[in-house]
Amino acid sequence: MAIHYPNGKMYTPKKETANVKKKDYSFSNRGKTLEDELNDANEYYLAHDIAVIYKKPIPIQVVKVDYPSRSSAVIKEAYYRTPSTTDFNGVFEGKYIDFEAKETENRTAFPLKNVHLHQVEHMSKVVKQHGISFLLVRFSAVDRYFYLPFEQLKLFWDRMQTGGRKSIALSEFEEHAIEITPKYAPRIDYLKVVNDLNV
Amino acid sequence: MAIHYPNGKMYTPKKETANVKKKDYSFSNRGKTLEDELNDANEYYLAHDIAVIYKKPIPIQVVKVDYPSRSSAVIKEAYYRTPSTTDFNGVFEGKYIDFEAKETENRTAFPLKNVHLHQVEHMSKVVKQHGISFLLVRFSAVDRYFYLPFEQLKLFWDRMQTGGRKSIALSEFEEHAIEITPKYAPRIDYLKVVNDLNV
Numbered sequence: 589m590a591i592h593y594p595n596g597k598m599y600t601p602k603k604e605t606a607n608v609k610k611k612d613y614s615f616s617n618r619g620k621t622l623e624d625e626l627n628d629a630n631e632y633y634l635a636h637d638i639a640v641i642y643k644k645p646i647p648i649q650v651v652k653v654d655y656p657s658r659s660s661a662v663i664k665e666a667y668y669r670t671p672s673t674t675d676f677n678g679v680f681e682g683k684y685i686d687f688e689a690k691e692t693e694n695r696t697a698f699p700l701k702n703v704h705l706h707q708v709e710h711m712s713k714v715v716k717q718h719g720i721s722f723l724l725v726r727f728s729a730v731d732r733y734f735y736l737p738f739e740q741l742k743l744f745w746d747r748m749q750t751g752g753r754k755s756i757a758l759s760e761f762e763e764h765a766i767e768i769t770p771k772y773a774p775r776i777d778y779l780k781v782v783n784d785l786n787v
Numbered sequence: 788m789a790i791h792y793p794n795g796k797m798y799t800p801k802k803e804t805a806n807v808k809k810k811d812y813s814f815s816n817r818g819k820t821l822e823d824e825l826n827d828a829n830e831y832y833l834a835h836d837i838a839v840i841y842k843k844p845i846p847i848q849v850v851k852v853d854y855p856s857r858s859s860a861v862i863k864e865a866y867y868r869t870p871s872t873t874d875f876n877g878v879f880e881g882k883y884i885d886f887e888a889k890e891t892e893n894r895t896a897f898p899l900k901n902v903h904l905h906q907v908e909h910m911s912k913v914v915k916q917h918g919i920s921f922l923l924v925r926f927s928a929v930d931r932y933f934y935l936p937f938e939q940l941k942l943f944w945d946r947m948q949t950g951g952r953k954s955i956a957l958s959e960f961e962e963h964a965i966e967i968t969p970k971y972a973p974r975i976d977y978l979k980v981v982n983d984l985n986v
Contacts, residue, residue: 718881
């Protein structure tokens, strides 16, 4: 379910989520994006008082706004900005949670070009503040999900920075990440991993 | 200083912050908005490894996008949405911080219509998850700043819901909130209050 903002404005669903509005806690991801799946999980956590975690809005630079009437504003020119932080953050049992989610069609490795330097720097600062930070990766072609703690991501990132390979092999995920097996509800229960790792 | 997103796109400063780009840690707020002042404080905290706290982007519903070239996207129609959460969140020494910032020109009271029901609900959930949530209010006409813990805000909110007054008197802030006296750097050191209250 999408979050509906009670803004009294016209509501136009985003194209990519228009047909996944209804709750779907089944095993199949039914063509959902990883972002949709994580929004579902976060909605589940919120409804069950487990955690308060949201995807941050995409930063947009507004250049021109029209006011056809006193109470409405229509943005007529704007540009996407690259986010300087990660996709998701929030709180789980007092712990600060901050993570990035990425999916790849690649069957054997996750290309590190999907992660930006400023995101790695941000995650590093979060961990320094004793927050919990990680990368959630879906290998879409094989429908496998991995939770890679930031500390591990950093090792692979540094390997690339020092001339090593520019990706993380699936076999390296199998060894250094925690695999998340889809279950009933929520389908992608990533907070179980947080819980197991931080008791 | 504004955060610059390295997006390779045209950079157009927002009108309201265009002339406050340079660092200004002086006592005077020099016509800055409360949001600018808090961004300054957060930038100071980040630079000094004190905390990682950001203002969330304003949620915008994009309806129409043009692609004048393969690598650029121009948003041609979009609408502001009402945020469902608060303005700022992040982590401070492992603690989850989540707050809303509001300024009023009113000299004697803060009208509660400046806070939305869904924000109060969100803050309530954050506190249930042992996060730290509060309202930061600037009485701009008298240049006074108050940190109102969520638990106090909730009492005033409930008073309104049960037919009581629809605002919080300045004198009530003096009694139930913590006043923040502007200092050198950062000017609005709200994390000092968090620290004092949560040792």
